Amino acid sequence: MHAASDDVGLIRRMWAGWSWFWFTPADPTPLCFMRIVVGLLTLYVHVAYTFDLEAFFGPKGWCDQTESNLTRRELPHLRVRWDWTEENYYFRMPLDKRQRNLVRDLMFNILKSPEPDRVLMFMHSLGLAGNERDELLRYLRDMPTDKAERDASLQALLDEKLPEEEKSLLPKFFLRQTTLESRQSFAAEAKRFQDLLPAGKDDRRILVQLLLDTSPIDWQAFQDFVRNLQGMSPAERDEFMAYFMTWAIPKSVTHTVGMSQFSPWFHVTDLRILWLLHGLHILAIIAFLVGWQTRVSNVLTWFVGLAYIHRAQPYLFGQDTMMNLAHFYLMFSPCGARWSVDRWLERKRAQERGEQAPPVRPSISAGFVIRVFQVQYCFMYMSAGLSKLKGPSWWNGTALFGCLNNPEFSPMHMSLYRDFVRWMCEHRIAFELFNTGVVVFTLLLEIAFPFVVWTRLRPVVVACAILLHMGIAILMGLNIFSMYMFALLLAWFPPATINNVFGWDDACVEQS
Amino acid sequence: MNEPSADPGRGDFSNPDRAAIIGLVVTAAGGVLGAPFRTNDPPGYVSVAAMAVIVFGLIVTGIGIARKPRSIPGLLLGAGASALAWLGCHVAWDSYHLLTGVMTAVALVASLVLLMPRTGRRLFVSGLVAFHFCGVMASITSPAPQSWISLWSWTTLFRPHLVFCYTNNAYQFYSPEPGPANLLWFCIEGHDGRKAWFKIPRKPETRLDPLGVEYFRRLSITESANQNYSLAAVPQQALDRRYQAVQQIPMHPEIPTQSQYRLPQDNVRRWIASYVRHVGQMYGGAEKVKSIRLYRVMHQPLDVGMFRAGEDPFAKWTYLPYFLGEYDVDGNLNDPYDPTLFWLVPIVRKTPSLAGIARQKGAPVEVDNYLARHAGSDPFEEDTDARSK
Structure with missing residues (x-):
């Protein structure tokens, strides 16, 4: 009886603790300040897109619309099995499009031939012949493409009195046929197979080279694959091959296909509309920045950010992740409660009524979103820190130098910086102390942050995080990324600190 | 008149804000406008106009909901407007079916959640957070x-x-190790036989904005071309073919053979073809461009010893170009059996260590530039490099 009530008590206490953590009202000031910082950064990021708008998001951009849409609609996600059975081995299509087309044509030619089973049997027997398979394939490749010429040359092979020097040029596989009947039969099979190869010399060379490169296991898999196609109706086969030709894997081994993404840039082909939408997007971001209809403009800004992100996967880097996180979480918060047009209008209307505007009060949603930012930050630092432990340079202390000396990231084109790196390399003690020191600082900070930041040491670790991101901004040029990280760090700032600097007369009435 | 709720966070059945009703009507009007054109044909101006009306209607509905966020009828109107937007979207804008579908679901779920008592709402939100x-x-x-x-x-x-x-990042920045950056160099050959080089990214030209966002976006493009299959060994066929060309383009003497072959992943090759098409268009399309050779160039950072020896971090030999193929303007690979395909084309320094000649610190290093031989044009020459034009 006691045990049961203890359990209930424990659950109640846990729930109370959970509720306290997530659902305690908090002053929205850090989030309002974050809105302004993030809004400015996001505005900058999207104005910067203007330089490359058509090249990035136009129908013929770096990642063109056709390819992007194909990826969005069809990208395979392989099935993860619940049991220990492995997926059946299937024929791996070559990576090149032209090679794929040639392989598909060969498959379809086999299926369309009068006796596909005999062709497959012939291929099977070739597969057992080891190197002699390759010899025969080369022989078939080099035979005349004209059928009459080809038949004449094959007919000559059936002559029993073939001179020895000509015999030495023939594939061994052919010479093993000892009787005339078997030679005739073999010549007929070879002819049948050769008929299925492309007529064009270049295409034939590429296809035969592909077959020569095929391992025994793939050779067999090819035949199994064709037999599998043989069992399908023409409609099923077309559907199956349409996917297989694009992605080189059967749809049946996928859990699902496609990406849950949206963007006008997937659809807009008219460049005037492209520019018009870009302009409207920037207006939405400005509305969010100034806090006009903040709830709606926040959602719009998140959608706008996603629209660029979803269409532009190969152009993205860390800053886009941080930008998106900021907008996604701010969307659930009253981040327009202060320093916003909404607030200004609220006060103005109240004044017109001869009343005082209702004060900004702590809210559960502000507390909740601050917690979400904090937990997210801990996840990010923990992952960044722990994953570094996989790399030897983070153990031997040279990881920083791997960043400092990277000419495409660091300001290596500046002679002052280059001289500094050179000076450091000339002085071993300075080099080791600086590099190892920063590496240890980074690892300690990133791994310890999720634990220490909840203690009285919070100001220290937050200051260290600012230092880390300043270093990243200066030495690696990732300015906007670092500024977004600073913006997210505001979730750890006490509202009083922000009020002391930017408070004016509109502070929250009750500090949480 | 609604009585004030004992649970202040709970939803109510008060009248929705007028904006929500107007928004629903506007969205419906957009849907009606676009409905006759909701065919498989490409969207015309009427469909675009209908879409604009729909988006405007959704924004107005959103403003209505934001004014009275606890009004359950308001949220239901929002769900209705989103559903109408879903119905009104042109077939070709299928990605917006996803967005409007999500909006409908969110509005419906939110209205259900608002019906719950405080503990139920908190449990639900806790579940979402978890x-x-x-x-x-x-x-x-x-x-x-x-x-x-x-x-x-x-x-x-x-x-x-x-x-x-887009919360699917692994946050594994600079792990397991910080690596060298990659560049993409395109050698464009015109029908007149002239060749030009186009390189991304490059400092300071592509630092279009003061904080370098667009520069890093270009660097991301090049990094996206650097996802390769991890092979236990170079495939024998690729090695055999490489040896056929070894007289013209030797192997790099300072790098293990295994590291001189990089087979790009299938999805990367799709993007590469797209990049080639884009550059082909930039240079005038099929009318002007005969072929495009593409190299992924790893810019190798100097090590401590090299810095001490006074080497230049931008010296020619610090660039390691991997040949990604020769393409037509449509992004089709011209020869999948090119012996050097996916191999490193060396730019080798005539080093003091190899030549046995002591070199003055910081003096220029001579190189054997096999890339110039491979492409038929020197990427470092001013008159072929697009930088100078």
């Missing part, structure tokens, strides 16, 4: 080597949510 952060955890742990649980949960459970919200 789901979201479990998804973040799956993202973090999903890059190889990963556990079955990470892989399964990422593929099956969390992927749609995390991809939609």
Whole structure:
């Protein structure tokens, strides 16, 4: 009886603790300040897109619309099995499009031939012949493409009195046929197979080279694959091959296909509309920045950010992740409660009524979103820190130098910086102390942050995080990324600190 | 008149804000306008206008909901407007079916949640938080080597949510090691036989904005071309073919053979073809361009010894170009059996160590530039390099 009530008590206490953590009202000031910082950064990021708008998001951009849409609609996600059975081995299509087309044509030619089973049997027997398979394939490749010429040359092979020097040029596989009947039969099979190869010399060379490169296991898999196609109706086969030709894997081994993404840039082909939408997007971001209809403009800004992100996967880097996180979480918060047009209008209307505007009060949603930012930050630092432990340079202390000396990231084109790196390399003690020191600082900070930041040491670790991101901004040029990280760090700032600097007369009435 | 609720967070059945009703009507009007043109034909101006009306209607509905966020009828109007937007979207804008579908679902679920008592609402939100952060955890742990649980949960459970919200980053910055940057160099050959080089990114030309965002975007493009299959050894056929060309283009003497061959992943090759098409268009399309040779160029940073020896971090030999193929303007690979395909084309310094000649510190290093031979044009020459034009 006691045990049961203890359990209930424990659950109640846990729930109370959970509720306290997530659902305690908090002053929205850090989030309002974050809105302004993030809004400015996001505005900058999207104005910067203007330089490359058509090249990035136009129908013929770096990642063109056709390819992007194909990826969005069809990208395979392989099935993860619940049991220990492995997926059946299937024929791996070559990576090149032209090679794929040639392989598909060969498959379809086999299926369309009068006796596909005999062709497959012939291929099977070739597969057992080891190197002699390759010899025969080369022989078939080099035979005349004209059928009459080809038949004449094959007919000559059936002559029993073939001179020895000509015999030495023939594939061994052919010479093993000892009787005339078997030679005739073999010549007929070879002819049948050769008929299925492309007529064009270049295409034939590429296809035969592909077959020569095929391992025994793939050779067999090819035949199994064709037999599998043989069992399908023409409609099923077309559907199956349409996917297989694009992605080189059967749809049946996928859990699902496609990406849950949206963007006008997937659809807009008219460049005037492209520019018009870009302009409207920037207006939405400005509305969010100034806090006009903040709830709606926040959602719009998140959608706008996603629209660029979803269409532009190969152009993205860390800053886009941080930008998106900021907008996604701010969307659930009253981040327009202060320093916003909404607030200004609220006060103005109240004044017109001869009343005082209702004060900004702590809210559960502000507390909740601050917690979400904090937990997210801990996840990010923990992952960044722990994953570094996989790399030897983070153990031997040279990881920083791997960043400092990277000419495409660091300001290596500046002679002052280059001289500094050179000076450091000339002085071993300075080099080791600086590099190892920063590496240890980074690892300690990133791994310890999720634990220490909840203690009285919070100001220290937050200051260290600012230092880390300043270093990243200066030495690696990732300015906007670092500024977004600073913006997210505001979730750890006490509202009083922000009020002391930017408070004016509109502070929250009750500090949480 | 509605009585004030004992539970201040709970939803009510008060009249929705007028804006929500107007928004629903406007959205419906947009849907009606676009409905006759909702065919498989490409969208025309009427469809675009209808879409604009729909978006405007949704924004107005949103403003209505924001004014009275606890009004359950208001949220239901929002769900209705989103559903109408879903119906009104042109078939070709299929990605917006996803967005409007999500908006409808969110509005419906929110109206249900508002009906719950405070504890129920908190439990529901707690469940969402747990789901979201479990998804973040799956993202973090999903890059190889990963556990079955990470892989399964990422593929099956969390992927749609995390991809939609773009919260699927693993946050494994600079791990396991900071690596060298990659560049893309395109050698464009015209029908007149002239060749030009186009390189991305390059400082300071592509530092278009003061904080370098567009420069880093270009650097991301080049990094996206650097996802290769991890091979236990170079495939024998590729090695055999490479040896056929070794007289003209020797192997790099200072790099192991295994590291001189990089087979790009299938999805990368799709993007590469797209990049080639884009550059082909920039240079005038099929009318002017005969072929495009593409190199992924790893810019090797100097090590401590090289810095001490006074080497230049931008010296020619610090660039390691991997040949990604010769393409037509449509992005089709001209010869999949090119002996040097996916191989490093060396730019080798005539080093003091090899030549046995002491070199003055910081003096220029002479190189054997096999890239110039391979492409038929020197990427470092001013008159072929697009930088000078």
